[in-house]
Amino acid sequence: MARNKEALLLLIDVGPSMHNVLPEVEKICSMLVQKKLIFGKYDEVGVVLFGTEDTDNVLTDEIGGYEHVIVLNHLKVVDGDLIKVLEELPRGTVDGDFLDAIVVGMDMLIKKFGQTIKGKKRLCLITNAIHPIKDPYEGTKQDQVHTIAAQMAAHGMKMECIVYRGEQEMDGNKSAIEENDLLLDTISKMTSSRKVHVGNSTSLLGALRTRNISPVTIYRGDLELSSEVKVMVWVYKKTSEEKFPTLKKYSDKAPETDKLASHEVKVEYEYKKVDDPTKVVPPEQRIKGYRYGPQVVPISSAEWEAVKFKPEKGVKLLGFTDASNIMRHYYMKDVNIVIAEPGNTKAALAVSALARAMKEMNKVAIVRCVWRQGQTQVVIGVLTPNISDRDHVPDSFYLNVLPFVEDVREFQFPSFSNLPSSMLPNNEQQEAADNLVKMLELAPTGKAECLQPEFTPNPVLERFYRYLELKSRHPDAAVPPLDETLKKITEPDSDLLSHSKSVIDEFRRLFELKENPKLKKSARRLLRDKPSGSNDEREDPGNIDDAEAINSIEPASAFKVEKIGVYNPVQDFESMMLRRDGTEWVNKAITDMKSIIWELIEDSFEGDNFQKVLECLIALRKGCILEQEPKQFNDFLLKLCKFCTEKDLASFTEFLASKNFMLISKTEAEESEITEDEAKSFLVKAEQK
């Protein structure tokens, strides 16, 4: 196995007490394999189940015992079939023994790879560990675990344990739970592996690292307390955003018959003179210009090289200061971790002493960092102590980047106390707010914290990879709705809401919110989620000009409508459809109208603008019939309804159904592919879904 390859064995508890979370286990394990198919194509994965009715493993055959453990999948290079296997894990019938599974797993790894310690060997155990494990033939369970852990360490294996326990499980067999935790702790300590506890299905999805990124230091060198006293440290990234994958541009120009087509798209750049676009400037003839007022100042890279800021590599202490001087919101970027150079005991002591003293005195350290020689930037950072509560993990610092003067924009905002009293909450309201904050508690004492970043997966990435898998099987599949487990990340937990209903109702009753009638419609544009700075004014949430503009043109119907406002969409739409000074207007009108409808529907508030949406839809429908664009309308409506069903806006589809709203059928517009019956019944279908 090559150095960067990994052999991973999944040890999954499928006993009866695990059945309720197995759907999530299936998802997370498939996701892991999926990511391997992209990022670690040559990694090998095997699957061992325990708690099964059957027994099927080599150890049983060889030496007996190890019952109710089956090898579902032998270690082999990942492929698509494995995903299918993991998606349908068989349910077991007996309470599993995780230690048996671990031994089977280790045995498999050893047999396959022998003593070679090249590459990474990992076991990943997913269990609730609530049932007592069997007593060994000789010695104690502790002894047995020690032997196992020592073997693991000797063979360079790591084992990650994910212990899932919901509320029910916590009430189970207390002594067994305690014993199991102790045993697993021993293994995790001796093999320096991770062990995590999760309490709900959403956290389970985030608990397993589905993508292995080998950590790389961004700095190795001195932490200079002064020019005389230096401590050797290494700096790693602690957080770093996992981006949405960069997709390739795809060209479908090649004929379908061409099986060898690469479908690649090449991007070519050409540089042309502004004053004479026929003249091409070769790339090497370009020079960088920097704006300075109306001037653009050309500066060659050689000139830069001569004068640019070239600080020396190093991390230097500027001093210590009270932690309260550094407010949390000044942290600028992703976070680094500073550890003492591995193996350097004295450095580890120094880091530990500083970290503990900082913690004790509530201080932080301010440092100036230049990570690499030749880097042209310095970074001012703050070190905060990270005191380890585990014996084998050394103390360290977190390093956050602080802003420079130039990075801070100071605006003055009115003091709350200076606001008119009508804008301030009265005692009763304040109490309601206090109660709300208390009730909607996500980290209740004695229970697992919800939505802990460590265990909360990125719903967009989750969804992307699942859709990718789906598409690989059904290329035309539509994006499936966000599943319930992931919805708990984007929406408030329904249990929590119903639990707090009286408090929420009281809060709602005491505070009166009124939409400013004059501006109400422009508020509707709030949901346009385009970054400001876009040239399209309409997208600018702060801009109310166009609402006014449309207002002002109302009397003068001769005015040529250039865009559809939210104020009078139907009227604007009709005027624009009638414009005859260009063919593009019809299309623009339809497109604009569609986005207005989206906007209205997304922003609807207990159905308050359903009527308006309906009016828009009627206008759009009429327009599409007149202009023979039935497909545009039908596709749009179907999509809209689908969206509503998925997003708890089913009341809208019901509303449409109550108005007997229809698709455009063949009888109305020839190009339509929809029969009259289908047109009438589409809503029924949508509801059934």
Added chain:
Amino acid sequence: MMELEPDEVFADDEDDLENGFYQGKEASKELVVYLVDASPKMFNTTCGGDINGHDETHFHVAVSCIAQSLKTQIINRSYDEIAICFFNTREKKNIQDLNGVYVFTVAHRDYLDRPTARLIKEFDSVQESFIKQIGSQYGILSGSRNNSLYNALWVAQALLRKGSAKTADKRILLFTNEDDPFGSINGITKKDMMRTTLQRAKDAQELGISIELLPLSRPNEEFNASHFYAELLGLEDDDLNQFMPSAVMRFDDLKNQLRKRIFKKRKVRRITFTIANALSIELNTYALIRPTVPGQITWLDSVTNLPIKTERSFVCTDTGTLLQEPPKRSQSYKNEEIKFSSYELSDIKRVSTGHLRLLGFKPLSCLKDYHNLRPTTFLFPSDEEVAGSTCVFIALHKSMLKLKRYAVAFYGSSTHPQLVALIAQDEILNAGGQVEPPGMHMIYLPYSDDIRQTDEVHTYTSSTAPRATDDHVKRATALMRRIDLKEFSVCQFSNPALQRHYAMVQAMALDEDEVPEIADETVPDAEGMARPGVVKALEEFKVSIYGENYEEESGLAVGGKGNTLAKKRKAEDATKESTNYDWSDLADNGRLKDKTVAELKLYLTAHGLPVAGKKELLINRILTHLGK
């Protein structure tokens, strides 16, 4: 949202455009007239010394604030146009030829125009020549019909006639320390002058010009806006409180206050915050902290120094066809290319319907130091569209502060949906005014995918990790007391790289040969570190950890010193070996290429040259070194 450009949907949205506060809305540029009172009172009144104890005149404060803001503006908002206009001057210079008003500008620049390098340079030294060339003199005196304030407003308004109110924000910023400009005159004349001046201001405001007052006051004679200016600005009593800055002792504080008000508060966007079903309030978001980067690069043709434009085209590799923006993207998966349309991709990212949705609250201790990814966004309520928003916001704000909780919410932007923490920030005031505004800071939280388990990379398996003893900690504590930055504030340093960059561009823009040296404020305070107390504390800490033999102990490191020694030894060995070859001869006969890479490296190591690279490169390096 349906009409996103494919590019935007596909973009990896490295950063939302909301990053960078200046990029805000280019569409609306700003036209600003700085109206500076230059009466003798501005020169006579000083305010408490700066850090070095020098007293500074109010005039100096106003001018240096403007100079500072010009420098920020020219780089970040260079399309804005500004005019600098003094009133109560001896000389006059303005289109209307009105008395007591002097518009300052430089060659090749209109009165109201974009700031140029020359303007900045000359304005920097305006104070030195001011009395001689422009002069200061009271413009409103009894017995004369002159009204310099009226004239000033007229000139400013005329300058701002340029551009439509729709596309530009027009502002007059008035710097003065005279709260009663007509105090020196009486009777009917006074009434008359006040009336016409107020009318002038009103006319300007009706044309869409906002007039903002930046009063300079002293603790013992506070600026009293109710004499005259409240009416000019159209302020009610209630607003006055909010509006008037507090009187300050120190020049720096005064300068800070003015500076904060020179730039218009720009919101990034307006969002709805859904607290519960059917309960949504309106918030404005502000980017108070964003990394400032050297302005955008414009590519130029090096022959003519004229801008060039970049044209991007997409070519299908299979057919060579020129494509429009490709309609699809793909990901390799299971030996196949899986295709996605832009709609599908935007659908994937649409995981939430609302803007900002409350999920619940957590104790502040749940927010760890590593729960961070990007600069924060500031939230402040607005009643503009949903009346009552502010009240709800303040109630929650107070509760969160009292109960030490932060809110967890989902921020559903279409490109970057993210879990966020909302931290209530109480207002912090000091003598210099508002230090932290009241509101909430939105912190972007990482997902589990973004958090790395780096602490576990280097664990101690066979033994426990080294832990400091009480004595070690005591020494470290003593050290901390010695090197305590008491006054530290988060943004006290200028970014040296950026300052160097600006200095360079400015020098080049003015055709100057010398780039002024920029002091690097970020280096440790060598003087402070050399104080005996500090040195002693450091020494004691060092000894407690490393013992007396620091040099060797710290050298135990795998890298560091050992490494240098090894290098030295290797170089010696290589030098010996290297003498076995006649390098010059080999080079002359072109036989270097017959040698193995290992042999070539002997030469390089012996001469302290880098040994990295391909064989060809190594040979070239040797040839260069031999001078061949």
